[in-house]
């Protein structure tokens with residue numbers, strides 16, 4: 171019988187298989203950041219172990235890094251200690267690190283792909299659940315805990331019980347105003363936050379094949395929000411074109427050998443998935459969340475659902491609690507919800523295409539009075555590219571704040587946070603209670619919806635802006 | 648890792664689904680660089696409410712958490728497991744755990760037990776009616792016992808043995824170092840490297 175893409179990559183990395191034991195998998199690339207690694211390095215030190223393969227390991231600083239005044243000492247002493255700990259550990263163990271201020275610094279899941287380190291058919295791990303992002307290249311990429319980080323540092327392997335496989339096929343073409351973010355939010359709403367549990371999801375179908383690499387990363391990134399361990403998309407010409415010429419992409423004969431191998435990384439026609447879901451692209455529309463888990467989403471044109479409409483009692487209870495926390499009532503049209511803050515950034519939507527599409531909506535328009543908009547590029551490279559294209563000017567002229575690269579308000583470990591009761595439209599991936607700051611309320615949206623929301627001050631899509639003829643155009647545009 | 652064989656203690660009924668790891672331990676706690684001292688951060692936001700079940704005097708010293716479905720979703724932070732353990736929990740019962748959280752828990756000796764939602768409801772009723780009721784989680788027999796409830800649970804044999812003996816994964820893997828080296832010798836040269844020689 172044929173094998174799925176995930177099974178092929180898995181099989182190519184089995185170091186040891188024994189009855190009654192999980193498979194021991196070889197790890198091709200281990201990404202580190204400051205939050206989930208200190209206790210792992212400590213463990214190595216205590217047991218007198220070294221990092222087995224420093225040449226397959228790379229670290230960056232992202233979660234704690236400030237996005238303003240980055241040339242000054244970090245104000246929060248605890249954040250500073252954590253970053254200093256990473257620097258000390260990387261120096262001691264010989265791990266390559268891109269610290270704050272470095273040209274290659276950024277959110278770990280933006281850095282790996284842009285360096286060309288994330289490649290088809292590789293196994294990629296990181297002490298971070300959104301490692302699933304790298305699956306966009308046809309890599310088997312998954313988040314791990316700190317004990318596993320230590321395990322990979324020491325052995326470059328992980329004992330893993332096999333996953334089940336799920337296909338999510340998106341048939342047809344996405345409507346023009348529907349982005350990858352809308353698509354993945356719709357998929358999560360459909361299968362639920364636990365629906366992908368135990369599975370590796372392979373996204374396939376015409377709509378997926380047409381997506382750019384960056385859009386594919388947005389999709390795979392949020393696989394974890396559907397409960398899946400990983401998401402994957404088969405590599406194709408789009409993937410190869412993205413990789414060619416990147417710093418760590420193979421060259422010469424290695425490139426040819428790599429591409430030849432990468433072309434074999436497709437699910438066989440006769441392979442069987444453990445579960446299949448089919449989505450009709452044409453039925454999709456811009457999507458936003460109303461609740462406190464990423465599965466609580468609806469089309470922007472809809473209203474806040476009535477908890478009583480949920481048949482499942484625990485879902486009903488979750489919806490009641492969510493509405494209470496979010497300060498919303500059933501039946502309220504989503505478009506009427508006013509926000510204080512708009513955040514564009516994160517490993518979901520902090521790449522150059524995301525910034526371009528947000529800028530496109532903002533060009534010649536103004537952020538509404540009383541709304542604060544933060545634009546945080548996913549990496550320094552993304553920031554430099556945006557500056558080269560003049561996008562930073564578009565944002566600042568519209569009244570948004572243009573910041574330095576990092577995770578920022580995606581999780582508010584640095585000073586970029588919502589205040590209690592504040593409401594955001596955010597291009598990040600989690601709308602959990604307090605995720606963006608104690609008492610903060612989050613609506614997950616695409617970059618386009620984020621930008622349109624910033625202009626109107628309430629949840630909106632670019633299509634809602636066409637009648638805003640009175641928007642002042644800044645001089646010189 | 649500490650071995651887990653069997654544990655008996657009072658329980659906390661947490662009637663919530665989708666308890667994500669941001670609720671278990673909020674992000675600002677993750678700045679610590681140790682594995683201990685997370686107990687005060689456990690469910691920090693909810694604990695500000697004096698009526699929150701963990702704050703009730705009759706729940707003080709409880710060691711078994713009985714939670715709703717999809718416990719431990721979201722971030723991979725192992726700090727969530729450490730926070731539960733630092734607080735004193737030895738076992739968590741739910742009808743469904745997020746994968747990464749479950750992996751993390753079993754690596755740290757926090758036993759996560761999967762039971763049918765109907766049984767979870769029954770356990771909630773028992774420990775709500777009598778906060779002094781003791782729940783036993785027995786990994787040797789693979790059963791959960793509480794007054795009027797006795798039910799078996801599944802756990803793969805490999806994880807079970809590791810927990811029962813408190814085995815360290817890294818030492819176990821390093822026994823197979825020759826196999827790791829053999830795999831490394833066969834890796835194609837086009838695979839990426841982070842360090843340029």
Ligand code: SF4
Nearest residue numbers: 300516517577580581
């Ligand atoms: S951007 Fe957000 S989700 Fe992504 S790695 Fe940073 S904190 Fe995690």
